[in-house]
Amino acid sequence: MSLIADDTLYQVLSPTGEVVGSVPAIAPAGHLNLYRWMVFGRVFSDRMTALQRQGRMGTFAEVKGQEAACVGLAARLTEEDWLMGSYRESLAYMVKGVPLAAQLKHWGGYIPDNYPFEARCLPFQIVLATQVLHAVGIAHAIKYKGEPHVAVVGIGDGATSEGDFNEALNAAAVFELPVIFVVQNNGWAISVPRHAQTRVDSFVRRAAGFAVPGLRVDGNDILAMIGAMDTALDRARSGGGPTLIEAETYRMGAHTTADDPTRYRPPEDLELWGRRDPIIRYRKFLMDRQLLTDLEDEQLQDDVTAEFEAAVAEFEALPPQDVAQHFDLILGNPPPQLARQKAQILNEQ
Amino acid sequence: MPKLTMAQAINNALAVELEHDSRVLVFGEDVGKNGGVFRVTEGLQERFGEKRVFDTPLAESSIVGSAVGMAINGLRPIAEIQFLPFALVSFNQTVTQAARMRYRSGGVYTVPMVIRTPFGGGVRPPEMHSDSFEAMFAHAQGLKVVAPSNPYDAKGLLHAAVDDPDPVLFLEHMKLYRSLRQEVPAERYTVPLGRAATVRPGRDVSVFAYGAMVQLALDAAAQVEKESGISAEVVDLRTLAPLDEAAIAASVDKTGRAVVVHEAPRAGGLAAEVIAVINEHSLYSLLAPVERVTSPDTAFPVPKLEDIILPNVARVKAAIRRTLEE
Numbered sequence A: 001m002s003l004i005a006d007d008t009l010y011q012v013l014s015p016t017g018e019v020v021g022s023v024p025a026i027a028p029a030g031h032l033n034l035y036r037w038m039v040f041g042r043v044f045s046d047r048m049t050a051l052q053r054q055g056r057m058g059t060f061a062e063v064k065g066q067e068a069a070c071v072g073l074a075a076r077l078t079e080e081d082w083l084m085g086s087y088r089e090s091l092a093y094m095v096k097g098v099p100l101a102a103q104l105k106h107w108g109g110y111i112p113d114n115y116p117f118e119a120r121c122l123p124f125q126i127v128l129a130t131q132v133l134h135a136v137g138i139a140h141a142i143k144y145k146g147e148p149h150v151a152v153v154g155i156g157d158g159a160t161s162e163g164d165f166n167e168a169l170n171a172a173a174v175f176e177l178p179v180i181f182v183v184q185n186n187g188w189a190i191s192v193p194r195h196a197q198t199r200v201d202s203f204v205r206r207a208a209g210f211a212v213p214g215l216r217v218d219g220n221d222i223l224a225m226i227g228a229m230d231t232a233l234d235r236a237r238s239g240g241g242p243t244l245i246e247a248e249t250y251r252m253g254a255h256t257t258a259d260d261p262t263r264y265r266p267p268e269d270l271e272l273w274g275r276r277d278p279i280i281r282y283r284k285f286l287m288d289r290q291l292l293t294d295l296e297d298e299q300l301q302d303d304v305t306a307e308f309e310a311a312v313a314e315f316e317a318l319p320p321q322d323v324a325q326h327f328d329l330i331l332g333n334p335p336p337q338l339a340r341q342k343a344q345i346l347n348e349q
Numbered sequence B: 001m002p003k004l005t006m007a008q009a010i011n012n013a014l015a016v017e018l019e020h021d022s023r024v025l026v027f028g029e030d031v032g033k034n035g036g037v038f039r040v041t042e043g044l045q046e047r048f049g050e051k052r053v054f055d056t057p058l059a060e061s062s063i064v065g066s067a068v069g070m071a072i073n074g075l076r077p078i079a080e081i082q083f084l085p086f087a088l089v090s091f092n093q094t095v096t097q098a099a100r101m102r103y104r105s106g107g108v109y110t111v112p113m114v115i116r117t118p119f120g121g122g123v124r125p126p127e128m129h130s131d132s133f134e135a136m137f138a139h140a141q142g143l144k145v146v147a148p149s150n151p152y153d154a155k156g157l158l159h160a161a162v163d164d165p166d167p168v169l170f171l172e173h174m175k176l177y178r179s180l181r182q183e184v185p186a187e188r189y190t191v192p193l194g195r196a197a198t199v200r201p202g203r204d205v206s207v208f209a210y211g212a213m214v215q216l217a218l219d220a221a222a223q224v225e226k227e228s229g230i231s232a233e234v235v236d237l238r239t240l241a242p243l244d245e246a247a248i249a250a251s252v253d254k255t256g257r258a259v260v261v262h263e264a265p266r267a268g269g270l271a272a273e274v275i276a277v278i279n280e281h282s283l284y285s286l287l288a289p290v291e292r293v294t295s296p297d298t299a300f301p302v303p304k305l306e307d308i309i310l311p312n313v314a315r316v317k318a319a320i321r322r323t324l325e326e
């Protein structure tokens, strides 16, 4: 690929659901699986927000509006591929194999000890952009071991201003690593708009400055996300090195349940992006192709809601956070002074 | 047995690691062809190849952050930061990431890695090359901090650091790289982390030190013995985090007096922690207030001030004598 940045927006489905590009090869069951995850993501986001309002959940970061980008960046990965991201990639994590129970524990204020190793997802990142360098190191190890796997890392538009993001692009290019950077450009970093973050008009151009090929993708178009990921994954698996994918999307909700976006967001934005909703667009495509009926769609909504509620019931029946774990997880071989501090706290219980 | 400098002993330890474990990678700025600015990695790239020993871009956060990923994905990275002050550029990756991954992942992902870096003063480097920021790292939870005082310990501690299941910051005092030689076995051996060593037994006062300050403490102890018959015990802390509290307490319980020496500035330095440990375990053994010999709470001295500002034998001797005043 030429390193001259091409910022043409890659699209397969127009916002109204017409096919405007070539549809990647996906079996009918595959389409329904993608759709199911997107619908699940919307239910997850809305229900987690509601639970937080009821005092039953900790601070939560919404996924609403970004379902296609999140599902698309994770759907084509194998078990041996790695994925890391921030709190905004929670849905992508579940697609990759992190159980909903682990997300509930993490957001619910427990030590997130139930991310299975096989999911190969690092606990979602809080210190933004650090995860991008972890992906580079994981990819370095993949290359060193001669494995055909890939490290994928999600990051927000705001966090691209961090040094770690830029250092990571540079190192990935220098060592020609099998890593894919997915910038979920959702328009905002809390209250700071995208244009106040950088003067470069697309993140693909930023990548070109590091000699990393980039693809600018309609992040609300699940089929474009899948197509772009396929291109990047092929390149990485065949020794072609890193790719940056800019997924242009929009955060339809608040930054987190602690945020009030009416303080800074023009209301007409929501109207504009509401018309670009990723779920509505894909549903039209599936119905046009007779892959989904209204009845099946309604059933799906009920199914994923029931799945979510069942997991919440299990979460709410969890025993209190084990206090001993707080002491046992900091070092593999804790020193005697920590054992004394542990005994002291436990004796007070 | 060959007599090696500390630089040679560490080089030897790295070679042994690269030889016996294919998961070990050695990397950093100028560590390849150049063999490191202190020649500690000399000859390693030639011997083990560019996949095992390599130069990175000049970016410390990148060095440590990618080492975190390598460790998570099954490797045993040994990263070099060229000078300790530049480890502050990678402080975040070290403290919030390397040191926290085990906890944050409920023990599913661990970060067995070593960050080696030169530290300490007395060799007249340009400014900002010798600042002693070790206490900042020792305060991080989930990170071990090691500072050997001699070639034998340096090799054994480095092997133990590679074996350790968690990240270890390995501090190599610049003044010690070539100032003394010691017999160092060619084979792999470990010196345990978290254990101090009594390098000179004594009855009257305990002197706690680490890195190059151990030699200073030994010189002071020998002189006060000769001049005044004072029997000073010298304890080399070796591991700064976690501290060997039992060894500190045992020594003070025996002598009843203590002096703590470090090159770093005083406030919030490791001496404060050692004294707190003495308070907690051995307060009633104390016969005199504990003394600190440190740099003052100002910038690390420029070369023209090193001899005036940094701890010296005379100051350690004076502190020892003060603990013995009636």
Ligand SMILES: Cc1ncc(C[n+]2csc(CCOP(=O)(O)OP(=O)(O)O)c2C)c(N)n1
Residues within 6 Å of the ligand: A088, A126, A127, A128, A129, A155, A156, A157, A158, A159, A160, A184, A186, A188, A189, A190, A251, A255
């Ligand atoms: C290193 C760091 N700085 C600041 C913050 C506080 N913070 C949390 S989210 C956020 C905005 C992130 O925006 P962006 O990267 O676009 O991701 P988004 O939330 O939009 O997905 C900020 C400033 C943080 N978590 N980490």
Ligand SMILES: [Mg+2]
Residues within 6 Å of the ligand: A156, A157, A158, A184, A185, A186, A187, A188, A189, A190
């Ligand atoms: Mg954003």
